[in-house]
Amino acid sequence: MTVRVAGRSTTDATAGIAADILDHGLAEGLAAASLSIARRFSAGATMWCVAPQWEPHAHHVAVEFVHPVIVGKRALPAVALTAHDVVAQARVSVRPGDIVIAIAAADDPAVLDLMRRTVAWGALSTWIGSGDRPPPGAADHVLWIDDANPLAPATGRFVLMYHLLWELTHVCFEHPGLLSEDVADCEGDVCITCSDEGRQAEVILAADGPLGTALVRTATGEERIDTTLVGPVAPRDLLLVHAGSALARIGDAS
Structure with missing residues (x-):
């Protein structure tokens, strides 16, 4: 059954939102982030999700990755971190090879601090947000909506973005040859x-x-x-x- 919303089917409405997002250069970003995340999961990673100002997003992302709603897909380890001091909570949770994904504005002080520490922790970082962008290099992958409206995080575009991230990660699993990264060979006692x-x-x-x-x-x-x-x-x-x-x-x- 197709449900009609404001004169359009939900399928049409979702397609419109998707086109609006991907037209702003997010297609390549989503593909690259999905491949990196799939490689980490394939190697045994856990995903840690944070959204200090928008906690439901952290729970939602974790649920998407841990719940294999498509028959035959893997349940992937993902946890929402919701402590008051999210950096301290992540510090004792994140291990080398893990994934940290944040949904936050570019000026969120806790997420800025968390993202810069993921390098020392050996974790892959992905930052989802809208409005003003974080500084260059703030995360391994930045997936952004150029919308200054402070209510943008409450729209379906955010949810659709991490749904696409989840689905594309599973698409990568269907191509095992993509899941191993080339590592430079080290010779002798010192590389x-x-x-x-x-x-x-x-x-x-x-x-x-x-x-x-x-x-x-x-x-x-x-x-x-x-x-x-x-x-x-x-x-x-x-x-x-x-x-x-x-x-x-x-x-x-x-």
């Missing part, structure tokens, strides 16, 4: 490419003295680093690390 890379790290424990080392969390796990060049550090500080030493601070502590 020249990897050893020359600055990495983001989050401080877990500060150094216990002027000659001590700080315990930090990176995308590959915990390690000890020298913080002489940046001075005293505190837990939750973000640092740029290279060759076992902190080279610079990244932003402020949170």
